[in-house]
Amino acid sequence: MFQRHKPSQKTEPSHKTEIGSANAKDDACKRVGSFEATANERLDVFPAFFKTKGRTVVIVGGGEEAASKIRLLGETSAALRVIAETVEPSTRTVMEASGAEWVAEPFAFEHIADAALVFTAQETEEADALVVEAARMVGVPVNAVDRPHLCDFITPSFVNRAPVVVAISTNGTAPVLARRLKATIERLLHPRLGKLARFADAFRPAVARVLSNGRDRRLFWERFFDGPPAKAALEGNMEAACEASRTFLTEPKREAKGSVALVGAGPGSEDLLTLRAHRLLQNADVVLHDALVPAEVVRLARRDASIVSVGKRKGCHSKSQEEINRLMVDTAAEGLKVVRLKAGDPMVFGRAGEEIAALRNANIAYEIVPGVTAALAGAAEAEIPLTLRGTASSAVFTTGHDLKGDHLPDWAGLALQGATVSVYMGRTVAKTVASRLVDAGLSDATPVAVLENVGRSDARRLVGTLRDLEAQTPDSNSTAAALIMIGEAVASANLSRCELLSSAKAEQPTTNLSQTQLGEVA
Numbered sequence: 001m002f003q004r005h006k007p008s009q010k011t012e013p014s015h016k017t018e019i020g021s022a023n024a025k026d027d028a029c030k031r032v033g034s035f036e037a038t039a040n041e042r043l044d045v046f047p048a049f050f051k052t053k054g055r056t057v058v059i060v061g062g063g064e065e066a067a068s069k070i071r072l073l074g075e076t077s078a079a080l081r082v083i084a085e086t087v088e089p090s091t092r093t094v095m096e097a098s099g100a101e102w103v104a105e106p107f108a109f110e111h112i113a114d115a116a117l118v119f120t121a122q123e124t125e126e127a128d129a130l131v132v133e134a135a136r137m138v139g140v141p142v143n144a145v146d147r148p149h150l151c152d153f154i155t156p157s158f159v160n161r162a163p164v165v166v167a168i169s170t171n172g173t174a175p176v177l178a179r180r181l182k183a184t185i186e187r188l189l190h191p192r193l194g195k196l197a198r199f200a201d202a203f204r205p206a207v208a209r210v211l212s213n214g215r216d217r218r219l220f221w222e223r224f225f226d227g228p229p230a231k232a233a234l235e236g237n238m239e240a241a242c243e244a245s246r247t248f249l250t251e252p253k254r255e256a257k258g259s260v261a262l263v264g265a266g267p268g269s270e271d272l273l274t275l276r277a278h279r280l281l282q283n284a285d286v287v288l289h290d291a292l293v294p295a296e297v298v299r300l301a302r303r304d305a306s307i308v309s310v311g312k313r314k315g316c317h318s319k320s321q322e323e324i325n326r327l328m329v330d331t332a333a334e335g336l337k338v339v340r341l342k343a344g345d346p347m348v349f350g351r352a353g354e355e356i357a358a359l360r361n362a363n364i365a366y367e368i369v370p371g372v373t374a375a376l377a378g379a380a381e382a383e384i385p386l387t388l389r390g391t392a393s394s395a396v397f398t399t400g401h402d403l404k405g406d407h408l409p410d411w412a413g414l415a416l417q418g419a420t421v422s423v424y425m426g427r428t429v430a431k432t433v434a435s436r437l438v439d440a441g442l443s444d445a446t447p448v449a450v451l452e453n454v455g456r457s458d459a460r461r462l463v464g465t466l467r468d469l470e471a472q473t474p475d476s477n478s479t480a481a482a483l484i485m486i487g488e489a490v491a492s493a494n495l496s497r498c499e500l501l502s503s504a505k506a507e508q509p510t511t512n513l514s515q516t517q518l519g520e521v522a
Helices: 012-038 064-073 089-098 125-137 175-188 193-210 214-226 228-234 238-250 275-283 321-333 352-361 374-382 410-416 430-439 466-470 488-492 515-521
Strands: 056-060 079-083 101-103 115-120 142-144 157-161 164-168 259-264 286-289 306-309 337-342 365-369 395-399 420-424 447-452 460-465 482-486
Touching (some): 056 064, 064 079, 064 089, 064 115, 079 089, 115 125, 125 142, 157 175, 164 175, 175 275, 193 214, 214 228, 214 238, 228 238, 259 321, 259 352, 275 365, 321 337, 321 352, 352 365, 374 447, 374 460, 374 482, 395 410, 410 420, 420 488, 430 466, 430 482, 447 466, 447 488, 460 466
Parallel strands (some): 056 115, 079 101, 259 337, 259 365, 286 306, 286 337, 395 420
Antiparallel strands (some): 157 164, 420 482, 447 460
16 A cells, blocks of 8 residues: 655655765765775786687677677687677677687587687676686686676786787776776887887897897897887888897997987977877986976986976076087987977977087987977967968968068068968067067958967967057066967957957966957957
8 A cells, every 4th residue: 555655754855865875975985995095006816928829719609798809819819719509790790800710509518628718708697607617617717708706817908019918907997997008008109019029039049149148138139129220120121120230239349329319399288299209208318308398298208317407498598509409419429318308399499400410510310209389289279270261371480589670571471461470489579579560561450369388287378469469568577488379360269268368467367258259359
């Protein structure tokens, strides 16, 4: 019999639900706190690799989960055997691609008698439990997909650069984290790393014959992987790699030659650094960095590298360019690997030409690694198309420090013709740039953007017109790097992410514009 609730009881459920939700959160927090208090760094699993070459791996099941395992195991040299009375069409496709044998029968003991490993991925736990019991009876390690309590081992995510393999596991606690780690490692490891490993293996007997001393062999391999042999192999030039290896082998005690890499650090965000730049930082003995390079990027260098700040902020150089050139040359001449880390791109207002000339004159090996320059990063952040069909067909990168005398520089003429002009190091010359362009005939209603600290968490994006820019008073106390963009294409910016230049105050937090303000700017 249903009993009618009394009126006094009607107001409870939603409140209880909220309390229940809060209690659940509190319980979760208590569990985390308890874990932090008691957890240690001992592993609940031991990482190991099974040898599969010339051996059979059995997969029981014909559904999507089985297909995933077949696809994964297809990257090994094992012979795959699939036990299933029927299989899904997608599973059949994966089986054919991996060359798997299909046994269209119910599972039986004899199917796993010669197996190195067994995977079971069936619809019910009972069916998987039978396979697990059978595998254990014959002493074969078994994995029941998505049933960790039945598993003898777990299958990690892995990065395949055969014969190099990196396995990642969170012991089932955080699968999404494992996938993220895998993606990070995929980006870090060179695609030809496996070829380099096989090339090194081919040289091992010769190295063992020529170098009997263990220390000499270690020094050889350090030079091998840090020097021209590895570089050539990773580039796919095996002939050059062989020649460099033979040279190293016949002259094992020759002094190592240093080198310099001119590396673009990008606008400031570490995830905009190129993979090559990251690898060079990891291998550097010495890092010479500009003041504008954030600490987060500098910290990507290997832990035991010497880190030297060489200044290079506008109006404040801790070292002169001549001192920097000499420091690069002298450090590399000691046989060390030097990274000259520059904000943005080294070839765009980075004085790279002078540093290259110094390295050439000293016969120091060098390479150049591009970075994302501030104008490109700033355009992406503010969603400003530097070129826009029917509006701007060219883009100009310049500084405003040549606006002297009676004649306008060439870039000013391009601005008058409709180009989008990006003025680097523009904070102290903003007012002069605006005044000279207006005097030359550019409309004072031309759209303008001032982008500060591009690529960083404290970035600001201010929009307005040349008239607004001309009215600005330079803030001599500000240390923010500023880029000025001028041209009709600037009007296409995502103004909802910007401030009004006419009302912005120094170091004011970024606020979104209202629709009325958007109309005023446009």
